[in-house]
Amino acid sequence: MSITVFLQYCLAGISIGGIYALIAIGYTMVYGILRLINFAHGDIFMMSAYFMIFAMVNFMIPWYISAVIVIVSTVALGVIIEKVAYKPLRNAPRMSIMISAIGVSYLLQNLATYLFSALPKPYPDIPVLNKTIYLGEVSTSLVTFITPIITIAAVAGLLALLKYTKIGMAMRAVAKDFETAQLMGIKINSVISMTFVIGCSLAAVGSMLYFTPRPSVFPLAGSLPGLKCFVAAVFGGIGSIPGAVLGGFIIGLSETFIKAAGYSEFSDVFTFILLIVVLMFKPTGLFGENMTEKV
Amino acid sequence: MAKDMRENVLRLSDVTMQFGGVVAVNNLNMEVNRGEIVGLIGPNGAGKTTVFNVITGVYAPTNGAVALNEKTILENFPQGKMKTMYKGENAGKYGKVQLLSPDKITKMGVARTFQNIRLFKELSVFENVLIAKHMNIKANVFSATFMLNHREEKQMQEETMELLKLLDLEKNKDDVATSLPYGKQRHLEIARALATKPQLLLLDEPAAGMNPQESDDLMHFIGSIRDDFSLSILMIEHHMQVVMGVCERIYVLDYGALIAEGTPSEVQNNPKVIEAYLGVD
Amino acid sequence: MMTKKSKRICTVIALAALAGVIFCIGEFTSTSSMLRTVLQLGSIYALVAVSMNLLNGFTGLFSLGQAGFMAVGAYTFAVLTIPVAYKPGVYYLYGVADALAGVSLPNWAGLLLAGVLASLFAAVIGAPVLRLKSDYFAIATLGFAEIVRIVVASSPLNRVTNGSLGLNSVPGYGSYYTPFFVVFICIAIMVMLMRSSYGRAFKAIREDEIAAEAMGINLAKHKQMAFVISSFFAGIGGALMAMYLRAITPTTFPVLLTYNILLIVVIGGMGSITGSVIAAFLVTAAKEWWLRFLDVPMVIGGFQVPLLRTGFRMVVFSIILMLVVLFWRRGIMGQNEFSWDGLCRLLRGERRKKRPGSKNSVGGGAVNG
Numbered sequence: 015m016s017i018t019v020f021l022q023y024c025l026a027g028i029s030i031g032g033i034y035a036l037i038a039i040g041y042t043m044v045y046g047i048l049r050l051i052n053f054a055h056g057d058i059f060m061m062s063a064y065f066m067i068f069a070m071v072n073f074m075i076p077w078y079i080s081a082v083i084v085i086v087s088t089v090a091l092g093v094i095i096e097k098v099a100y101k102p103l104r105n106a107p108r109m110s111i112m113i114s115a116i117g118v119s120y121l122l123q124n125l126a127t128y129l130f131s132a133l134p135k136p137y138p139d140i141p142v143l144n145k146t147i148y149l150g151e152v153s154t155s156l157v158t159f160i161t162p163i164i165t166i167a168a169v170a171g172l173l174a175l176l177k178y179t180k181i182g183m184a185m186r187a188v189a190k191d192f193e194t195a196q197l198m199g200i201k202i203n204s205v206i207s208m209t210f211v212i213g214c215s216l217a218a219v220g221s222m223l224y225f226t227p228r229p230s231v232f233p234l235a236g237s238l239p240g241l242k243c244f245v246a247a248v249f250g251g252i253g254s255i256p257g258a259v260l261g262g263f264i265i266g267l268s269e270t271f272i273k274a275a276g277y278s279e280f281s282d283v284f285t286f287i288l289l290i291v292v293l294m295f296k297p298t299g300l301f302g303e304n305m306t307e308k309v
Numbered sequence: 310m311a312k313d314m315r316e317n318v319l320r321l322s323d324v325t326m327q328f329g330g331v332v333a334v335n336n337l338n339m340e341v342n343r344g345e346i347v348g349l350i351g352p353n354g355a356g357k358t359t360v361f362n363v364i365t366g367v368y369a370p371t372n373g374a375v376a377l378n379e380k381t382i383l384e385n386f387p388q389g390k391m392k393t394m395y396k397g398e399n400a401g402k403y404g405k406v407q408l409l410s411p412d413k414i415t416k417m418g419v420a421r422t423f424q425n426i427r428l429f430k431e432l433s434v435f436e437n438v439l440i441a442k443h444m445n446i447k448a449n450v451f452s453a454t455f456m457l458n459h460r461e462e463k464q465m466q467e468e469t470m471e472l473l474k475l476l477d478l479e480k481n482k483d484d485v486a487t488s489l490p491y492g493k494q495r496h497l498e499i500a501r502a503l504a505t506k507p508q509l510l511l512l513d514e515p516a517a518g519m520n521p522q523e524s525d526d527l528m529h530f531i532g533s534i535r536d537d538f539s540l541s542i543l544m545i546e547h548h549m550q551v552v553m554g555v556c557e558r559i560y561v562l563d564y565g566a567l568i569a570e571g572t573p574s575e576v577q578n579n580p581k582v583i584e585a586y587l588g589v590d
Numbered sequence: 591m592m593t594k595k596s597k598r599i600c601t602v603i604a605l606a607a608l609a610g611v612i613f614c615i616g617e618f619t620s621t622s623s624m625l626r627t628v629l630q631l632g633s634i635y636a637l638v639a640v641s642m643n644l645l646n647g648f649t650g651l652f653s654l655g656q657a658g659f660m661a662v663g664a665y666t667f668a669v670l671t672i673p674v675a676y677k678p679g680v681y682y683l684y685g686v687a688d689a690l691a692g693v694s695l696p697n698w699a700g701l702l703l704a705g706v707l708a709s710l711f712a713a714v715i716g717a718p719v720l721r722l723k724s725d726y727f728a729i730a731t732l733g734f735a736e737i738v739r740i741v742v743a744s745s746p747l748n749r750v751t752n753g754s755l756g757l758n759s760v761p762g763y764g765s766y767y768t769p770f771f772v773v774f775i776c777i778a779i780m781v782m783l784m785r786s787s788y789g790r791a792f793k794a795i796r797e798d799e800i801a802a803e804a805m806g807i808n809l810a811k812h813k814q815m816a817f818v819i820s821s822f823f824a825g826i827g828g829a830l831m832a833m834y835l836r837a838i839t840p841t842t843f844p845v846l847l848t849y850n851i852l853l854i855v856v857i858g859g860m861g862s863i864t865g866s867v868i869a870a871f872l873v874t875a876a877k878e879w880w881l882r883f884l885d886v887p888m889v890i891g892g893f894q895v896p897l898l899r900t901g902f903r904m905v906v907f908s909i910i911l912m913l914v915v916l917f918w919r920r921g922i923m924g925q926n927e928f929s930w931d932g933l934c935r936l937l938r939g940e941r942r943k944k945r946p947g948s949k950n951s952v953g954g955g956a957v958n959g
Binding site for chain 3: 113
Binding site for chain 2: 783800
């Protein structure tokens with residue numbers, strides 16, 4: 015493999031890895047605060063793509079305005095889901111809320127099939143993003159190039175938010191100890207809503223970056239990426255944002271190089287095997303914390 | 310019967326339990342001899358339930374050994390991160406690692422009740438006790454499924470009914486465990502522990518939440534089950550009446566360390582104990 | 591309260607009536623009638639739902655791997671029972687693996703081996719996976735189901751599983767009664783298991799693992815047992831599905847199927863075998879039959895009723911599911927099983943304050959009045 019080709023694959027890898035990282039953050043933040051695996055997150059990512067199609071194709075809105083609309087509507091979707099399907103079950107046994115998340119995922123997939131038909135719908139082509147650019151000898155599309163940059167910027171922004179703002183501190187407190195944070199007067203509902211706002215906006219951005227270079231969207235398009243991003247979050251240590259980001263990049267890179275080696279069939283299997291291995295040997299992931307139960 | 314003439318059932322040697330940087334139990338030496346009723350008292354947070362958890366295998370001791378009938382069943386010494394973090398004593402004294410899961414320890418004849426009651430909530434009173442008989446089942450899953458072991462099953466059910474009668478739970482046999490009044494739930498915990506046919510019974514605050522009449526009955530009850538079931542009993546309790554009334558020897562724990570041991574009268578008059586706490590009753 | 595004898599008589603009469611209904615439907619309806627479809631498909635879902643309930647509802651192990659075990663069972667069955675003469679046609683692209691070319695087992699052997707292979711697979715992944723905490727266990731089992739789906743479609747196995755083309759010419763039911771017969775036996779075995787001491791041990795693990803361990807129950811061994819047994823029956827369910835569909839592909843058993851089954855279990859009541867059976871038939875009937883009208887445009891008095899077109903049925907169904915999950919978590923039966931006493935109480939409109947636990951009568955406790 016020549017150095018050019020190698021770099022090309024590296025770029026592709028960190029590009030898809032960046033997208034995975036953005037979505038993985040959504041999983042890890044929700045788990046950190048609610049101890050809930052948001053099975054519906056991948057499907058929110060999918061719905062986001064359909065929002066973009068609607069905005070650009072049906073309403074003919076230019077892409078840079080559509081992007082904003084998409085982020086807003088995805089966030090709205092996520093917050094509504096939280097209020098309707100997760101909030102009522104906050105005090106229920108853990109299994110119930112997980113089942114609810116599965117139910118939401120199921121509903122979103124069926125809703126998308128009903129509203130947009132099961133056939134793939136073409137994703138609008140944004141010429142400026144799909145333009146080929148050249149970095150030295152490596153050629154790639156603009157969107158592939160800017161994806162990791164956007165990812166790092168978003169993560170940096172998020173970490174700054176968590177560290178330096180009041181709401182960020184509240185979120186860290188709630189993630190550490192839910193009950194005590196409530197006793198300390200932190201508005202739990204605001205914190206939880208904020209978590210979903212952040213997670214869903216990142217998913218919306220990720221969705222745009224993911225589908226722009228792809229021809230179409232179909233209702234089950236969020237299922238497998240969602241699962242892979244969850245693996246990334248677990249791998250990095252569920253509840254840890256840096257972990258989720260690292261996990262996303264690692265899975266993106268591995269996937270790309272496995273495909274490059276000619277084993278594209280097995281790129282997904284690799285991800286799941288990675289999941290099993292992590293769960294067996296270090297379930298808390300790379301950056302996770304251990305918790306002992308008091309008897 | 311003089312203490313030295315009774316054989317030893319349980320012996321804790323230099324048991325230390327450290328969680329991260331916190332020493333919950335510090336170098337505890339303790340023993341229970343056959344047929345004794347021994348008390349373990351101390352202020353809240355003194356580490357008493359932790360001692361139970363170590364004996365029953367829920368926690369692996371950081372250092373020290375536990376012996377049942379003079380045979381070591383648990384042993385450990387500071388390992389890995391704990392080597393540098395260890396704050397306790399006698400670090401070099403123990404060299405082997407021997408750990409058992411709680412079910413194995415129960416099978417050896419050690420049964421316990423829980424401080425916060427851990428009944429099988431949605432199951433009936435009858436089932437709660439009957440399940441405790443499962444550990445001695447001889448039939449495998451196939452025989453049991455196809456009901457080839459109905460004699461064994463019948464016997465388990467009869468023994469369960471006897472225990473329920475003994476603990477005055479007969480009428481409640483089909484009630485859901487959580488529907489019982491608190492006092493009866495505690496009785497159920499004890500019935501369940503007895504169903505495992507133990508030689509050593511660990512009672513964690515059996516009298517909690519009982520009024521004076523109930524705790525009085527409990528006192529007599531503990532004495533009688535010790536005789537009827539040939540048990541040795543180690544008991545955590547805050548109700549001083551019960552402790553002083555039924556325990557032959559008492560250990561006093563404070564901040565995880567043993568501060569006094571002896572007969573009830575010795576302990577009652579021990580200035581260190583009075584200083585640490587003398588339970589309000 | 592009825593006497594044991596009269597309860598037995600009632601049970602026999604009820605079962606005979608049930609058999610009679612199945613017989614009548616068999617004799618007097620056409621082979622393509624919706625009623626038949628619902629009964630046959632419903633019974634397969636009933637079996638898989640009960641097997642999932644065994645694990646999730648009774649032992650408290652939240653597993654999302656059911657589709658994977660069904661796939662193992664289905665493929666085992668198909669691979670071993672496709673008639674020798676048809677094999678070259680089925681494997682037209684890749685050719686049959688030499689070891690399999692001449693093999694074609696009778697259906698009953700295929701069914702049994704389907705269950706055995708699924709349970710072997712469970713035994714292998716069980717040991718490491720069962721140690722995980724509940725959320726992680728769910729994801730791990732989901733991961734394994736996906737791995738199965740991908741591996742079955744992968745090229746190294748082309749000569750065995752026919753890769754992404756899938757297998758067709760799978761033998762169908764020998765007779766109309768086959769699925770009911772097999773499902774009845776399997777569910778009966780699981781009922782007997784839950785009524786045995788081991789079944790009680792499973793329930794203890796669900797209620798409180800730490801207390802169960804303190805009562806001498808070896809957690810790892812019993813969890814493994816529940817996992818293996820549940821997978822055995824899921825495998826048979828998968829094989830029955832293969833017989834029903836006559837053809838399977840790697841996409842026949844997606845994660846969505848596991849979600850479907852989970853939702854059936856939730857609707858019926860986690861921890862109730864009766865509930866799972868009832869829910870399986872209800873849900874199948876609703877999905878395949880009663881709600882079909884929602885998929886077809888309807889005109890009432892000259893006005894086109896809005897919303898009605900293909901796919902609306904599934905949306906309505908999903909919404910109903912969410913309503914059950916949010917407002918009726920107990921499901922139809924909660925944790926109770928059917929019992930004659932319970933039915934009498936229900937009919938008399940009596941309410942009982944204390945819910946009895948399972949007894950050694952038919953099924954167990956009472957329906958909450």
